Amino acid sequence: MFGIYLKRELSRRKKAALVIAMGLALGIALVITVDSVSAGMQQAQDKVLKSLYGLGTDMTVTKARSAPKAGSSGQGPNFKFDARSSSKTSQSSDRVMTQGGQALKSSLVEKVTSQKGVDSAVGALSLNVTKVDGSFTQGKAQSSTSSGSSGSQRQGGPGGGNDGGGGQPQVQGGGADFNVNSYTVVGVDVTDQGLGPLAAMKITSGRTFTSAQTNAKVAVVGKSYAKEKKxxxxxxxxxSGTKYTVIGIATPDSSESTTDVYLPLKQAQTLGDAKNKVTTIYVKATGSQQISAVKKEIQSNISGTTVTTSSDLASTVSGSLSTASNLAAGVGKWLSIAVLAAAFLVAALLTSSAVSRRVREFGTLKALGWPSRRVTRQVVGESVVNGLIGGGLGIALGLAAAYTVTAISPKLTAQLGNSDGGGMAGPGGGGPGGGPGRQASSNTLQIALSAPVSVTTIALAVGLAVTGGLIAGAMGGWRASRMRPADALRSVS
Known part of the structure; x- marks a missing residue:
């Protein structure tokens, strides 16, 4: 009886039911769209952070460079060239410097690994190589001669007198032509490549290091750098005179990499004159809930170090990605809540208005013996069905909007910077010295935005649809339960 009456009443009031359902559908569709776009923003931010940290890395341990002591020059190695006796001399020199903060002892990697809540840790050494190559061309000394009137007017030597004879020798021609090329090198622990800077890279040509190549003269180069250098x-x-063979070309899983060349850690330590040193320790916690506790544990047990988590780095991401993320998280969510509340209110008012127009119907039903709770149940049932219809329409609209965003894939930019002067960002740490981390802070990455819709979002939409129907039904049922059979008689003209 309940189902038959429900079906008949809904079919009689198709327009009213459709208006209520569409109001709920718009609110639910907006919630789905905002939630899916917010999820896409989070994925985009995770891609940016993964390009810095590496897959599975929860935090990095670095140490800021100390200020130069008073009286020290603080200057790094210099390039020294000299024009030799030959008329044209080609020369080349590499300056290799550690970057990304003060170097740490390799033994700290084991110390970090032993901390409570740490699953694994590996060290890496970031270097900056500046290569200067070119040639000097020596000039030739020539004596200037004079004749005629022009010679009589030429000034002489240091005394300033006229010189009717030959002038002093002058060097003509010569000079220097040098190219300067700067690139980044990171030494990785080849025995554990699942953690650290190389973990975020995919080998698209050749192969990666083997665990036996701890000190081999081999290299993996980034795709962009390989293309530039052919x-x-x-x-x-x-x-610096050491010959390396390229065994693999690496492509970042997302965005761009700030590292040009990857070497075995021992080779990088030799080049940078940093034996048993690392600049960054990559740490993986036993669980996401342990990250905050692990950070405090490391900072308290290893003094002077800076521990940077992914949430710390997330606060340094700027550009359109950060702006859009803030809009989606702030304005978008509040807007969806406001629209959803308005949709619930409109549905409740329309249901209540529809009940007031059914005075004769409900009064007659009560006169026939229907109790108030049965009338209320009838109104609530109709409202819940309207809510489910609105939920179905809202899910369809929300999925269509999310699919449109994913199909268009608008490009967002992400600029990576340090949260403080000594803070670290990326493989090189980005400290005052620059290096890979510094390049990351000045590098603009492009991320394609998607809008994934999860099962949780669909379940939320269904819950909102039922909630909207119950709210509207409760208001309409309360009004219907207050009607008396006498109201039906008064409504008869």
Whole structure:
């Protein structure tokens, strides 16, 4: 009886039911869209952070460079060239410097690993290589001669008198032509490549390091740098006179990488004159809930270090990604709540208005013996069905909006910077010295936005639809329960 009466009443009032359902549908669709876009923003931010940290890394341990002591020059190595006796001399020199903060002892990696809540830790050494190559061309000494009137007017030597004879020798021609090329090198622990800077890279040509190549003269180069230098698997290049063979080309899983060359850690330590040193320790916690506790544990047990988590780095992401994320998280959510509340209110008012127009119907039903709770149940049932219809329409509209955003894939920019002067960002840490971390702070990455819709979002939409129907039904049922059979008689003209 309940189902038959419900079906008949809904079919009689199709327009009113559709208006209520559409009001709820718009509110639910907006909630789905905002929630899916917010999820896409989070994914985009995770891609940016993964390009810095590496897959599975929860935090990094670094140490800021100390200020130069009073009286020290604080200058790094210099390039020293000299024009030799030959008329044209080609020369080349590499300056290799550690970057990303003060170097740490490799033994600290084991100390960090032993901390409570730490699953694993590996060290990496960030270097900056500046290569200067070119040639000097020596000039030639020539004596100027004079004749005629022009010679009589030429000034002489240091005394300023006229010189009718030959002038003093002058060097003509000569000069220098040098190119300066700067690139980044990171030494990685080849025995554990699942954690650290190389973990966020995908080998698209050749292969990665083997665990036996701890001190081999081999290299993996980034795709962009390989394209710039026309490197391929098997190519060779030199750093400070040491010859390296390219065994693989690495492509970042997302965005862009700030590292050009990856070497085994021991080779990088030799190049940078940093034996048993690392600049960054990559840490993986036993669980996401342990990250905050692990950070405090490391900071208290290893003095002078800076522990940077992904949430710390997230606060340094700026650009359109940060702006859009703030809008989606702030304005978008509040807007969806306001629209949803308005949809619930409109549905409740329309249901109440529809009940007031059914005075004769409900009064007659009560005169026939229907108790108030049965009338209320009838109104609530109709409202819940309207809510479910609105929920279905809202889910369809929300999925369509999310699919449109994913299909368009608007490009967002992310600029990475340090949260403080000594804070670290990325593989190199980005400390005062620069290096890979510094490049990350000045590098603009482009991320394609998507709008994934999760099962949780769909469940939320269904819950909102039922809630909206119950709110509207409760208001309409309360009004219907207050009607008396006499009201039906008064409504008869």
């Amino acid at each position: 490197y391929k698997v098997g190519s060779t290049f030199r750093i």
